[in-house]
Structure formats: structure tokens, C-alpha cells
Amino acid sequence: MRTLLALTLLGAAGLALPPAHAKVPASQAVMHAVQGTEALLRLAARLRRLTEDGLDPRDYAIPADTLAEADPAAWRAALKQAAGAAVSDLLHGKVRDLPGRVDLRRDTAALPLAPWMAELSTAPEPATVIDRAALLPPEAAALKRALAAARARAAAGGLPTVPPMPGTEALEPGTVDPVRVPALRARLAATDPAVAAMHPEDPLVYDEALVAALRRFQAAEALEPDGRIGRMTFAALNRPAEVTIRQLRVALDMRRAAAAPGAERRIEVNIPHQRLQVIEAGRVLLDMNVIVGKPARATPVLRTRLAAVMFNPPWGVPERNAREDLLPKFRTNARAMMEKGFRVFGFADGQRIEIDPTTIDWRSVTPERFPYLIRQDAGEANALGRIKFVIPNTEDIFMHDTPDRQLFRRAERAFSSGCIRLEKPMELLDIALQGMAGWDRARIDQVLEGRQTTAVTVARPVPVRLHYTTVTVEGAEVRVRQDLYGLDEAYARALDAPRLPRVAELRLR
Known part of the structure; x- marks a missing residue:
């Protein structure tokens, strides 16, 4: 037949x-x-x-x-x-x-x-x-395996959920909780065979063995592996399988016909993973943690070039930062803000004039009515640190040093107002100025110690890409990071939209 x-x-x-x-x-x-x-x-x-x-x-x-x-x-x-x-x-x-x-x-x-x-x-x-x-x-094979596993979990009813703590409370090691600890044990047992094999003396206690398993989970999710279960860890534990499926589908489609990177030296910043790499001819020359924009002030995706370096940069505070971030601090202690190098400017008869911040009634100033410009002088306390890397763009985004070094030890680093704070600014500076006569480490130290603002154009501008890739493949592991800004969800909606025939396909029919 x-x-x-x-x-x-x-x-x-x-x-x-x-x-x-x-x-x-x-x-x-x-x-x-x-x-x-x-x-x-x-x-x-x-x-x-x-x-x-x-x-x-x-x-x-x-x-x-x-x-x-x-x-x-x-x-x-x-x-x-x-x-x-x-x-x-x-x-x-x-x-x-x-x-x-x-x-x-x-x-x-x-x-x-x-x-x-x-x-x-x-x-x-x-x-x-x-x-x-x-x-x-x-990476299609690894992503397809992860997608199949996620679909299997969803088909089996998804993963057990763990009820969050009220308010901002965290579930601490050693806590006895007859609701959350058994739920946590069931959730981790679904993905961690070691937990499934446990025989706890008291199943209601958040004991050391369960804390160790939670730390493994946190490390895999790129969260602070401290064993404490706060808002972000609860969110990761309770991420619906359908969300992971959508992110993996997006990851697969994003990689199709993706333009191959050239062999030239380039800077890649993965925003959701909060990492920067300098890559040349397939080799990673520099790898570091970075701090990116919080969801309310997202770091934009960009393609640009590292064009210049500024030593001892002043900070012209953007209006939004001044209104939302600095106003409460001026209200609390205007003199302390002066000591950190902040200067306040107003306008009189069309002219900009400097105003002593201790003479301003900051209680009467509101975010909606903020008639001042704020500038922070170069110095040890400057928010930009000692070095600013200029990457021309219309969003006024740049990469910079920071005095808040302790933040780089955090697993989740979406703290900035959009710019990129660098864990290793001096190492990136060495790469940016490589091959420029007269710019050795001794001269760099001299310029920094001089405390004068100095700008240097880079002889060989380095391509920079700020990209948004939540799913990465590291060896045999597929890492899925939180969709910080909802860009994966926007891509997934486009992926689910009705398909229209392509012109090339029509020619081939």
C-alpha cells in the first residue's frame, strides 16, 4: 500500500x-x-x-x-x-x-x-x-537537554513550593518551622539526590545538612551562598517551571545564526550574570564581577567602543540620582555630604551659583521640587572611584571604579543606577592603555596621586557590548539567571507571536 x-x-x-x-x-x-x-x-x-x-x-x-x-x-x-x-x-x-x-x-x-x-x-x-x-x-545540545528536563518537571506538576517568610524576614539556620522546613526539604529533594537520601532526626529543624544543601542551591543560582533564605532565595526556590522553559526557549532562539565574534579584542558585559570579560581570539584576557543597574534603573544593552579614560573623575550627579538617592542623605546630614565632596549649585538671575548646603532647608525640598544641581569632586569618596571608562552612547552610561569594594563579594549585584561598576578597574586600565607610549603603571600611579582630573584618548578603541543573556552554558552545567529586566519575557512574547513567511522562503517555494 x-x-x-x-x-x-x-x-x-x-x-x-x-x-x-x-x-x-x-x-x-x-x-x-x-x-x-x-x-x-x-x-x-x-x-x-x-x-x-x-x-x-x-x-x-x-x-x-x-x-x-x-x-x-x-x-x-x-x-x-x-x-x-x-x-x-x-x-x-x-x-x-x-x-x-x-x-x-x-x-x-x-x-x-x-x-x-x-x-x-x-x-x-x-x-x-x-x-x-x-x-x-x-550549545544547542545542552540547552535542549535542559529544556527537556524543565518540561518533564512541569509535566509532573512542577517543583514543590516553599511559603515565603512574612515581610522581609529570612529563614535562618537552626530555625524550627513546621511549615517551611518540610516544604524546603521537599523542594530541594526534587533536584538534589543528597537531600532525597537524608534521614533527619527532626524534620522540622533547618539543620546543618539542609543548610549545606541550600548553599549548593544558592551557589548554582549565583546567589549569596550563606544558607539564609531571604526574598531572592525564596523567589529562586519558587520559580515556576514554565518561566525556566520560556527562558530556555529564548536562549535557543537567540543563538540561531548569531553573528560570530571577530578575533579582535573586545569587552563583553553580560548584564544578568553581572560579569565582564575581555576576549581576544577566543581567549579570555580578563574576567571580573561587575555591578549593574537595579531593575528600576536598568543598564541598557549597547554596542559601542571604549574611547577614553578619565583619571580622578568628578561626578555630575544625574537629576534622578540627586532627587531619589542624595536628597535623603542631605536631609540627614548636609555637612557630612560636604565632607564627601558634594557641592550644590542653584540659579540666580540666570547664572549658576554655588550654595552652601548647610544653609538649605532640605526638609522643604521634595523630589518633585528639586531646583539644584549636585556635583561631587574627585577624591577617595567619589562615587566613580579613581577611574572612569568612557564608552560613547546616548544613555550617558559608562564603566567606572567605585569605593564600595565590598559589594563585589555579593552574588547578586544589581545595585547601580545603570552604569557599570568594575571589580578590577586597574586591570582593565592596563588593557585599555596597552601599547600607548609613556603610559606605564608608574605614570598612572603618578596621575592618580596628583588628584587632578585628566582625560586620555585610547589609541586603539576596544569594542564594547553590553548584552542580556540570562542562560549560559558552563561545561556541562546550564545556568539560568533571573530575568532582571523582563527582556527574556519580551523575547518570549515575540517567539509566541504568529509566524509570517520570510521573503527568502517565498522565493524558494
Whole structure:
């Protein structure tokens, strides 16, 4: 019966069997019956499993197998169209353009569709073409495994939840809690075999063994591994499986046809992971923690260059920082703010004048009515530290040193007003000034000790990319960080939007 059906399909398509050595033109998007009906049915089955690749099979109008006998020509045409669209999205990504995401670049020209479409038409097992396209992006295999595991957890009812503590309280080691401790034990046992094998003397006590397991969980989630369960740890414990699934789907689609980085030296800042790396020819030259913008003052994604370095920079405080951050401090102790180098300016007769902050009634000043400009002089207490790295952009974002060194020991470091604070500014400075005559460490120390503001243009500007990648693959581990600014969720909405045919696909049909 299937042999007869294959011959019927061949006749309906008006094709003769091609010689084994014949090449099918890329523009001839027709599946030859030489592939066999069984192979085409396996192709249809593979297309229905596009969920394992983070795609929705419903986007591709996969024809029912029953149509193969009812209308062979229509079935073949619909299957060809579905397979072509799937290959296009697996190679080039379903989401091609997302407003504001300048950190994402696809190089679709490096993966032309025509050879893939030709192979899809002639391969004895066209389902294997789908498999290869799905595994082509870097790290796709690891991400697909993580996605399958997340889907399995969701199908099993998700992970147990742990009721949060009231208000801002944390669950401390040694606490006896008949509600939260058993729930925590069940939650960790679902992903940590060591917890599942525990036989606690008192299951209601947050004991040392459970604290150790929680610390392992915190470390894997890039949280402070202190064993205390506060707001962020509760949120990580209770993250719905569906959220992780959406982030992994986004991660897969983001990597499709992603433009390969060049060999030149570049600076990469991963905002959700709060890390900076300097990379050259595939080697990591510098790796450090950074502090990024809090959700209310997000660090923007950018592509720019490190153009200049400023030693002993003053800080012209942005109006929002002055109104929301500094006003309460001036109200508390205006003299202490003066001692930290803060200066206040107002306007009289159209002229800017400096005002002694101790003479201002700060209680009468409100965030809505803030008629002052604030500047902080260069110095040890300056919020920008001793070095500012200028990366031209319209958002007034830059990278800089900071006097608050202790914050880099925190696992979660979204504390800034948008700019990037650096754990190792001197190491980045050495890289920025490398090869510039006269700028050795001795001269740098001399300039810094001089306390004078000095700007230096970098001889070889270094490309800088501030990107938003919540999911990373480190060895065999897939790390999923919190979607700090909701950019993954925005991408997921675009991924779930109805699919429109691409111009290139239309040409190939």
C-alpha cells in the first residue's frame, strides 16, 4: 500500500525519479518521492516534535498523516512548506528583529537557506536534516537537554513550593518551622539526590545538612551562598517551571545564526550574570564581577567602543540620582555630604551659583521640587572611584571604579543606577592603555596621586557590548539567571507571536 502511495505521490507531483547523482536546484523546493512515504511520515513526526527545539509546531501547519492518502499532492505540498519554514527558523531564528535589542545580531548570510532546502528535498531521511539544523547553534545540545528536563518537571506538576517568610524576614539556620522546613526539604529533594537520601532526626529543624544543601542551591543560582533564605532565595526556590522553559526557549532562539565574534579584542558585559570579560581570539584576557543597574534603573544593552579614560573623575550627579538617592542623605546630614565632596549649585538671575548646603532647608525640598544641581569632586569618596571608562552612547552610561569594594563579594549585584561598576578597574586600565607610549603603571600611579582630573584618548578603541543573556552554558552545567529586566519575557512574547513567511522562503517555494 505504501509503495503504491509513493508512486501516486510521484505521479501527482509530475516528477520522474532522478538519477542518484542528480542535483536538485535550490529553487526547486519539491520533495522527491524517492525519499519514500515512510521517510516523509517520519519527517512529519519530527516536525510535531519541534517543541523540543523551543518552537511551537502549531506555527508550521503540519498536515495530518491521513491527508497523505486522501490527497497525496496536497499533503506533499503542505509538508514541504512546513519543513521549509521549520528549517528557516531553526537556522535563522524565529525572532529576527526585536526593537531595542542591539546586542543581538544574526548573520543569516553565513547560513544560506538554498542548500538546506535542496537537501531537504533529496535526503533519503529528511527528518535528519531537521535534526542537524536544530543542533547547529552553539550549545544547542545542552540547552535542549535542559529544556527537556524543565518540561518533564512541569509535566509532573512542577517543583514543590516553599511559603515565603512574612515581610522581609529570612529563614535562618537552626530555625524550627513546621511549615517551611518540610516544604524546603521537599523542594530541594526534587533536584538534589543528597537531600532525597537524608534521614533527619527532626524534620522540622533547618539543620546543618539542609543548610549545606541550600548553599549548593544558592551557589548554582549565583546567589549569596550563606544558607539564609531571604526574598531572592525564596523567589529562586519558587520559580515556576514554565518561566525556566520560556527562558530556555529564548536562549535557543537567540543563538540561531548569531553573528560570530571577530578575533579582535573586545569587552563583553553580560548584564544578568553581572560579569565582564575581555576576549581576544577566543581567549579570555580578563574576567571580573561587575555591578549593574537595579531593575528600576536598568543598564541598557549597547554596542559601542571604549574611547577614553578619565583619571580622578568628578561626578555630575544625574537629576534622578540627586532627587531619589542624595536628597535623603542631605536631609540627614548636609555637612557630612560636604565632607564627601558634594557641592550644590542653584540659579540666580540666570547664572549658576554655588550654595552652601548647610544653609538649605532640605526638609522643604521634595523630589518633585528639586531646583539644584549636585556635583561631587574627585577624591577617595567619589562615587566613580579613581577611574572612569568612557564608552560613547546616548544613555550617558559608562564603566567606572567605585569605593564600595565590598559589594563585589555579593552574588547578586544589581545595585547601580545603570552604569557599570568594575571589580578590577586597574586591570582593565592596563588593557585599555596597552601599547600607548609613556603610559606605564608608574605614570598612572603618578596621575592618580596628583588628584587632578585628566582625560586620555585610547589609541586603539576596544569594542564594547553590553548584552542580556540570562542562560549560559558552563561545561556541562546550564545556568539560568533571573530575568532582571523582563527582556527574556519580551523575547518570549515575540517567539509566541504568529509566524509570517520570510521573503527568502517565498522565493524558494
